[in-house]
Amino acid sequence: MPEKNSPDSEPSEYAVYLRGEQLLQPGLLLLLARQPMHGYELIQSLSGLSFNQEECDPATVYRNLRRMEDDGLVRSEWQTGLSGPARRVYHLTTEGERLLEMMATNARRRREQLEAFLTMFTNTRLRGGGVPLKELPLREEEEEKT
Amino acid sequence: MPEKNSPDSEPSEYAVYLRGEQLLQPGLLLLLARQPMHGYELIQSLSGLSFNQEECDPATVYRNLRRMEDDGLVRSEWQTGLSGPARRVYHLTTEGERLLEMMATNARRRREQLEAFLTMFTNTRLRGGGVPLKELPLREEEEEKT
DNA sequence: AATAATATATGCATCATGCAAATAGGAGCT
DNA sequence: AGCTCCTATTTGCATGATGCATATATTATT
Numbered sequence: 001m002p003e004k005n006s007p008d009s010e011p012s013e014y015a016v017y018l019r020g021e022q023l024l025q026p027g028l029l030l031l032l033a034r035q036p037m038h039g040y041e042l043i044q045s046l047s048g049l050s051f052n053q054e055e056c057d058p059a060t061v062y063r064n065l066r067r068m069e070d071d072g073l074v075r076s077e078w079q080t081g082l083s084g085p086a087r088r089v090y091h092l093t094t095e096g097e098r099l100l101e102m103m104a105t106n107a108r109r110r111r112e113q114l115e116a117f118l119t120m121f122t123n124t125r126l127r128g129g130g131v132p133l134k135e136l137p138l139r140e141e142e143e144e145k146t
Numbered sequence: 147m148p149e150k151n152s153p154d155s156e157p158s159e160y161a162v163y164l165r166g167e168q169l170l171q172p173g174l175l176l177l178l179a180r181q182p183m184h185g186y187e188l189i190q191s192l193s194g195l196s197f198n199q200e201e202c203d204p205a206t207v208y209r210n211l212r213r214m215e216d217d218g219l220v221r222s223e224w225q226t227g228l229s230g231p232a233r234r235v236y237h238l239t240t241e242g243e244r245l246l247e248m249m250a251t252n253a254r255r256r257r258e259q260l261e262a263f264l265t266m267f268t269n270t271r272l273r274g275g276g277v278p279l280k281e282l283p284l285r286e287e288e289e290e291k292t
Numbered sequence: 293a294a295t296a297a298t299a300t301a302t303g304c305a306t307c308a309t310g311c312a313a314a315t316a317g318g319a320g321c322t
Numbered sequence: 323a324g325c326t327c328c329t330a331t332t333t334g335c336a337t338g339a340t341g342c343a344t345a346t347a348t349t350a351t352t
Contacts, residue, residue: 016307021167023263030263033270040330049266051259057310062331064308085317085330097272104267111260113197114253117169117176120195121250124179126243162338186299203341208300210339231299231348 013071014099018106025064026103027052029096032074038087039065065090073099160245163219164252171210172249173198175242178220184233185211211236219245 017025027046031037037045039062046052046061065088068074073096080086092100163171170192177183177191185208192198192207211234214220219242222234238246 023259026263030267030270033272038330043330049262051262051266058331059311059333060309063333066332083318084328085315087330092273100267100272104264107260107264107267111257111264113169114257114260116195116197117172118250118253118257120197121176121246121253124176126179126246127238184299204299205301205342206340209302212301229349230297231346233299 014102017073017099018102021110023051023107024056024060025068026100026107028061028064028068029073029092029100029103032090032092033097033100036089036091038079038089040087042090068096072096160248163245164248167256169197169253170202170206171214172246172253174207174210174214175219175238175246175249178236178238179243179246182235182237184225184235186233188236214242218242 024046027049028042031042031045039058042065043056043058043061046056065074065076069076069090072093074090074092076088076090078086079089173192173195174188177188183191185204188211189202189204189207192202211220211222215222215236218239220236220238222236224232225235226232
């Protein structure tokens with residue numbers, strides 16, 4: 001677990017969460033920022049979010065929640081007495097809130113990067129010329145600007 | 147729409163490249179779309195790109211190039227006679243061009259996802275009054291229902 | 293000769309993920 | 323009672339990508 005990243009002057013322990021490019025962990029923290037939930041509910045809720053169309057693997061979700069709890073980003077209590085198996089209800093901590101904000105900052109940065117990539121892509125003229133869609137042999141003379 | 151995301155109805159051969167959230171492989175293909183280059187040059191060029199501030203690990207770059215060549219996205223020829231060690235000059239193939247376009251589509255989709263996440267984040271009131279955005283002290287009564 | 297820069301490649305440990313499967317409580321059905 | 327399904331969490335295992343160090347070779351510089 002040796003981290004090679006920044007010297008521990010700030011919460012560099014967060015680097016593990018900030019370097020990721022996916023939105024699973026941010027989505028979990030964001031949902032928990034709205035209201036406490038248990039894992040199964042989080043999985044279902046994530047399926048409805050527009051930024052997470054991939055159906056989440058339960059194992060990944062639960063393991064991430066565990067790790068986040070180990071890192072003090074969330075806390076959990078067992079909720080029994082209800083129908084079905086016991087549920088572990090997670091809620092966000094202040095530290096998790098801080099990380100969520102950093103994730104948002106990170107998301108803005110990645111959005112800029114994607115923007116830069118797309119700009120450069122648009123300005124690059126591909127040798128193929130047009131944009132042949134898959135199995136679309138229809139190929140007329142499109143605008144050839146050069 | 148909980149559908150399996152598959153922008154490519156093609157075999158999942160490309161899925162390996164499209165699922166990634168990082169911009170290393172797209173960056174490599176984009177650079178090669180502009181002009182043939184060898185690995186070392188690609189590493190240096192990537193360092194100057196605005197969407198890739200992280201300095202690339204040579205091993206990762208070379209291994210990615212190798213894999214891309216195995217998958218027919220790029221091809222390479224040895225270039226000798228120049229000063230220094232021989233260089234393996236890569237150039238994009240038609241297939242690589244197709245994938246690059248799919249990566250761009252993918253990047254647009256991820257941009258939308260980031261946008262959606264950030265929108266939801268902005269609309270979420272954090273308990274801590276963490277003031278994620280400066281000067282937004284507006285705070286209404288937040289009702290918690292049991 | 294020693295060193296540094298160029299240029300590519302390999303070995304190894306780590307780490308996160310996907311998939312499968314185990315465990316377990318409760319509800320509904322025959 | 324048996325059976326199945328949904329809920330809910332957890333663990334095991336293989337895979338695959340990455341970071342880091344290191345090895346190799348060529349050329350220029352000191």
